[in-house]
Amino acid sequence: MAIDSGSGLANATIQQRLVPVRLFYDYLMEEGLRESNPVGRGRYTPGRRRGGHQRGLVPRMTKLPWIPTEQQWRDILGVAAEEPIRNRVMLALAYDAALRREELCSLCTDDLDPAHRTLRVRAETTKNRLERVVPYSAPTGVLLSGYLAHRATISRARGPLFLSESRRNHAQPLSLWTWSKVIRRIALAAGIPRFATHTTRHLCLTDLARMGWELHAIATFAGHRSTESTLAYINLSGRDLAEKLTKGMEQIHSWRIDMLARLGGQATGAASR
Known part of the structure; x- marks a missing residue:
């Protein structure tokens, strides 16, 4: 069963339930009953092969909050x-x-x-x-x-x-x-x-990001201690991507727009004839 299939437990719930299992094996290691912990923490360890990254038992997934259309x-x-x-x-x-x-x-x-x-x-x-x-x-x-x-x-x-x-x-x-x-x-x-009860909060913060509110202003409004939580709503709003796309269309692809405009003009002329 895939973790994102919509069936069974959510990824965050699985991660939470793995914590006591991991701590239990830590206890067994401290007591000398085991030499290793089979429930990996998924942390960065310098000097290890493959870039020093140790994978957790279950891959951690970070999804954007769901908001209604x-x-x-x-x-x-x-x-x-x-x-x-x-x-x-x-x-x-x-x-x-x-x-x-x-x-x-x-x-x-x-x-x-x-x-x-x-x-x-x-x-x-x-x-x-x-x-x-x-x-x-x-x-x-x-x-x-x-x-x-x-x-x-x-x-x-x-x-x-x-x-x-x-x-x-x-x-x-x-x-x-x-x-x-x-x-x-x-x-x-x-x-x-x-x-759900939290959806209105997600929707409000996303709307503030869409309106162009600055990151710290949204964080203050939401009561976030760290702006890392607020970044999810900025990403969800697509504000930065939209701005970059607009600038790119103006600077790089302006000739394509001109060609489309000419094409539209030619089509209008042909129809009038």
Whole structure:
């Protein structure tokens, strides 16, 4: 079975599950029960043959994040339009502010600044413990205003922004798993099963790269500690490739364009005769 066949475990999952196996064999080596570790680390070792590269047990694959096409995004929004206002504003904020699932579900009423249309992502809710302040759009602000009025009918207490409306957990903070189920339901209804809670973050950061945002600006917006994570979205956007292609067409292949233009003119002339 090929690792990228779509069946079985993902490459990243396999790599994670190999870690305890590798550590177990490290322990056996320390105890003198084995002379070598059969689970390679895939590291560079100077002096080894073939360039000093030691292959891991399973090749490590790095894939670009999946994002929906324009039509798929419209299909998602079409289904989401029928959702309750809480789910609609959560989806809008998840895209607008490129929020991770935990960051979104952990938002509190005190994190909002409607006057400046910004929200604070607290350090304790982020993946790398970096606090940041991010903006959201005017349409999302309108949705948020409507939701705050609706939330007041559930609870007027300050605290978690998004509350459960079920009988079992009424007025309790919305859990991560509930939000995942909401997105899963929307994805299946739209016929796009690959759409997940993290997809909106991928799409937002890719759109920022498409708009020409600089690498460090995108990294700050996303809350990335290293720009290496941000580079994936720059590559996915194709921004640099598009710019190079445009320059190349202008400088190297301009004569081809001229010839095509003449060909088009000749075809028009022939048709008129």
